[in-house]
Amino acid sequence: MAKLQMLSFEDDDIVARRIKEQSNYCDVAHLYVATFGICQVILHELSPIDLDGNGRLTICANVEKQDVSAGYKNWKGAFNVSTYDLDLDTSRRLYEFKEFGEEFMEYVANLVLDVLTEIDDANGGKNRLAQRRDEIMQNLRDCGFEKKILLERHSKLSRDRSHRALVYNCFGQKVGDALKVEIVSTATGEVVASKWDEDLPRCAAGRKSAINKTGWDGDTFHVSIGRPKPFDSISVKVE
Numbered sequence: 441m442a443k444l445q446m447l448s449f450e451d452d453d454i455v456a457r458r459i460k461e462q463s464n465y466c467d468v469a470h471l472y473v474a475t476f477g478i479c480q481v482i483l484h485e486l487s488p489i490d491l492d493g494n495g496r497l498t499i500c501a502n503v504e505k506q507d508v509s510a511g512y513k514n515w516k517g518a519f520n521v522s523t524y525d526l527d528l529d530t531s532r533r534l535y536e537f538k539e540f541g542e543e544f545m546e547y548v549a550n551l552v553l554d555v556l557t558e559i560d561d562a563n564g565g566k567n568r569l570a571q572r573r574d575e576i577m578q579n580l581r582d583c584g585f586e587k588k589i590l591l592e593r594h595s596k597l598s599r600d601r602s603h604r605a606l607v608y609n610c611f612g613q614k615v616g617d618a619l620k621v622e623i624v625s626t627a628t629g630e631v632v633a634s635k636w637d638e639d640l641p642r643c644a645a646g647r648k649s650a651i652n653k654t655g656w657d658g659d660t661f662h663v664s665i666g667r668p669k670p671f672d673s674i675s676v677k678v679e
Contacts, residue, residue, distance in 0.1 A: 501526055621674050
């Protein structure tokens with residue numbers, strides 16, 4: 441059975457088109473982008489999890505769409521994905537948020553956990569999400585709906601052993617699924633330089649798996665990104 445690898449929202453097509461036009465195509469995936477990082481935090485909190493045998497779950501907003509029945513659909517056998525169509529009131533509420541702060545993150549996290557719990561119950565409740573829901577939600581609040589995971593394999597000591605480069609995979613509403621490099625003095629433990637991915641939030645899953653190689657070149661640490669051929673990089677120089 442497949443573990444859940446991708447969890448995301450999908451905009452209502454008609455509403456999304458309207459938002460694109462009103463923003464002069466600066467906002468091209470409104471709900472997807474706003475919720476992406478939160479979904480990744482929740483997924484990381486629960487992983488590994490076999491929800492229903494599918495590797496992907498998409499939660500779909502429905503405001504203007506016609507003839508859509510709300511609820512869970514398992515497309516295993518045809519596409520090996522699952523979808524959950526939100527009802528009209530819930531979909532409208534998501535689009536009513538003008539800011540993506542704590543209230544929004546709390547609302548989205550509760551909604552996602554409701555959906556996941558319903559799907560888990562429909563598949564026998566083997567993950568006990570109904571019983572664990574309050575604990576999971578409190579864990580999300582405690583971490584501020586953000587995750588910062590050290591990638592030890594890609595973190596390296598400089599040749600003169602004076603500095604250590606720490607590579608993190610970070611998740612959250614503001615950053616999506618992004619990488620961050622921090623250069624730490626081995627003598628003091630102080631962070632002397634740091635750099636994020638460009639173009640935050642990054643709203644494509646698997647940034648960690650895209651790392652090609654990391655290493656020091658003199659006083660500069662490089663992260664080469666892209667497989668099989670690098671197409672991006674992060675470089676941090678010790679000042």
